[in-house]
Amino acid sequence: MAISLVDVDKVYRPSRDVEVVALRGATLTVERGEIVALMGPSGSGKTTALNIMGTLDRPTRGRVYVAGFDVTEADEGFLEALRLHYIGFVFQSINLVPSLTALENVALPMLAAGYPRHEAYRKARLLLDAVGLLDRAGHYPHQLSGGQQQRVAIARALANMPLILILDEPTSNVDVATARALLTLFREINSVLGTTIVMATHDPEVASIAGKVVYVRGGVVSRSAVKLAEVAGEPVDVERVRESMRRVFELEKELMSDMAGRNELVRRKAQLLP
Amino acid sequence: MRHVVLVAGRDLRARRGRYALAALAIAAGTALLVALSTVTFGLKVYVEGQIRELYPADIMLYSDRIEIPVDIVEVIGSMEGVDAVEPLILVGASLGGRGATLVGIPIDDVDYFAISLVEGRLPRSGGEAIVEETLGDLYGGRATVELTESLLGPARRIEVEVVGVLESLLKGFVQTFQVNLVVVPLGWLQEVLGAEGFVNAVLITVRDKAYVEPLADALKEAFPSAQVYTQRSLIRAAIRIVDLLGVFFNVIIAVTLAISGIVVFAVMAITARERMREVALLKAIGVSGRAVALSVLLEVLAISVVGGVTGMAAGYYGAHVLKALLGYMGVSFDLPILAVPEVFVGGVATALAVAVASSTLPIVRLSRLRPLEILARGQ
């Protein structure tokens, strides 16, 4: 299993006498290689749940397991390493470093993980190609549209070949066509790289690519009984996306044997990849 | 580490205008520090050189009374390590209202005093005198040296004929140093003052500086009523005066550096505020707080090295300008402006220290930032 929340409460105290219960007794298991969608209205606790699963936040009560580690009380240094090597994030709004080009933004997590410079940029190019933005490699975030920024963020999230991809409202800022292209991309990432995907959305079409849909309402999580409809149409060249994902994966396997010698987390990850 | 350098480099480029301002502030502080320190250093070198010229001896025995028997010269001269001993009389006097120092030296040993004549010749017999350039107007005529009543004896007037002019020592540096020497033969002065066989000062030169302290101690014991000056103690006393000026300079430097520090702090604090979203993102994707701190520190170091080195160069040339400026203002001594490595290194090191110290708070804030606080707010 990739992620597990066990009876998690999250209570925010924005001020002394105000308490906001964002999650209440949430229990949820995400299996390896699964796509899980968290659905629910705004303010229901989706982002809170994602942040806790992504080790950015800690629960007030309950336990959290990520990739086989109990992260409930793990120290910040370990969590930083875990996020760097195991988890890819696409946040709701802030996603790119404004002073770096698209290519540099994608290469950054690899440089932080200690990839050789040349290889990091080579893989960053492949990833940009996979999201269809290789021609924008030298552009700065402010020179890209919302959808393009979102795709660069996805490439960045995939940079260190994470086991888990966490997507918070990944299609909220883009038009319908772009949204569909992104969904295809997510499905290909999942099928080629075996990446576990957890995403929050209130859009049923987005949720439709998920193998499992979970409803969040008032901080309470409940398993969906309904399997939603398939994505309508295929607006992107699936074959091309699939092909570039395969190339990324091949390069990654080459590089990872090198990296694994230096880092225990990477060694474990290498064993878990398909 | 590469990601640290990449982020730092790109941010430096993106905010170059603002960082140039910070570098300028650092440069200004460093320039002032280097300029004033260079001038102070030059002043010390100058004063020390002048004292060595004025008091060529290593030790001077001096008394307010003419009570030191000339015979002592023989005794000291035969002592271990002593090179040369010269007896002389030094008397405060006035010359037509101007303060002066009447000096009697053994004419046979005039070489010892390294007197360089500008005009005329050395005195050969009693009643002849040479005067310092500052009294040069008396050359070729007669002058009356007035002695007031003192421990040396009653008030009296001494007539001399000015036969030569010697080069001014200290070249008119500071008024109190302007001794207006009137040099006459020692034997004659002893006669005039009724003090045959006695002097009130003895200059001693040693072969090795190591003899200075023990010899000075021995003389202090032998002549408890006299003062024993060593050249080093005189230089130290003069340097203390220069240091006083240095303290004043340091206050100016400190104020300027404080302003530089405030500018750097303001720039870094504003930048830190702007970069909170970016840093929150970096930390969320697994970049460590240490890497964030290192990255910003790297930028601060780059800014302060640029500022420091620019300031160092500007300060050194500024010292030349300062000297020229003093020249225009009528201070016309030849102050040496030296390229002192210690001053340069100290200037750049201070620039680094000020910049790093002023950025510490913003850097710590950024590195300790909890990503969720910002990311949650942004959503």
Ligand SMILES: Nc1ncnc2c1ncn2[C@@H]1O[C@H](COP(=O)(O)OP(=O)(O)O)[C@@H](O)[C@H]1O
């Ligand atoms: N940092 C916080 N401080 C206080 N309340 C918060 C904080 N983050 C979220 N909340 C509250 O917790 C609840 C769940 O928020 P969130 O998880 O962002 O919902 P969603 O992502 O489903 O829109 C909301 O009521 C929200 O106002």
Ligand SMILES: [Mg+2]
């Ligand atoms: Mg949300």
